[in-house]
Amino acid sequence: MTFSRRNLAKRDHHTCQYCGAQPGAEAITIDHVVPRSQGGVSSWTNCVASCVRCNAKKADRTPEQAGMRLRRCPVRPEWKPLYAAHGVRVESWARFLSHELALLLA
């Protein structure tokens, strides 16, 4: 899973990780938990989805400094293997169906 605003918003279900607001996929912003000005990096574990209001309120501070609480700790998503497994299942099911069809049409 590539690190991007889009994928990060998806990981956090387009939900602000501070207040729980769901402003919509286009309005959600990325908040650096440890701000870049304090050495924070752009990574899965240092970034969360945030609404514009909370992002502005938190500004260049850590959640502790801003007196804000993260709803969930940011983690690296593990979706890729799940998607892959799902793909395999769909593919074998499709092969099974076409085999059945071939038998019917024979």
Ligand SMILES: [Zn+2]
């Ligand atoms: Zn918020």
